Amino acid sequence: MKTIDLQAFLLDSRIERVVLERWIARRWVLSIDDDGQPVLTDADAARACFIRDLTRDFGVNDEGIDLVLHLVDQLHGLRRMLADVRVQLDTVSPGQRDSTG
Numbered sequence: 001m002k003t004i005d006l007q008a009f010l011l012d013s014r015i016e017r018v019v020l021e022r023w024i025a026r027r028w029v030l031s032i033d034d035d036g037q038p039v040l041t042d043a044d045a046a047r048a049c050f051i052r053d054l055t056r057d058f059g060v061n062d063e064g065i066d067l068v069l070h071l072v073d074q075l076h077g078l079r080r081m082l083a084d085v086r087v088q089l090d091t092v093s094p095g096q097r098d099s100t101g
Contacts (some may be wrong), residue, residue: 001041001042002042003039003041004040004041004044006040009045012049013048013049013052014049015048015052020038020048023048023051024038026066028066028069029044029048030044031044047069051069
């Protein structure tokens with residue numbers, strides 16, 4: 001993933017640094033290096049925009065954000081798992097697939 005400069009991240013996501021720090025403390029954005037400095041990616045920027053929209057546009061509270069992010073993370077994990085299963089199935093010949101059921 002492509003990393004993003006902190007200032008560009010804040011500008012693109014239209015949030016203030018104090019908001020980002022709060023979200024990091026709540027573990028909504030998880031990109032921290034060994035020195036405790038944010039290492040932000042394009043995925044973090046998309047997540048920040050999603051959180052911003054949920055809070056500002058839809059009025060979702062912190063507990064609701066926790067729940068929504070948990071569900072979104074589960075969904076992404078499931079998508080990755082299904083993609084892995086698809087790759088494994090693609091490596092099995094059609095004759096083998098028919099005899100396993």
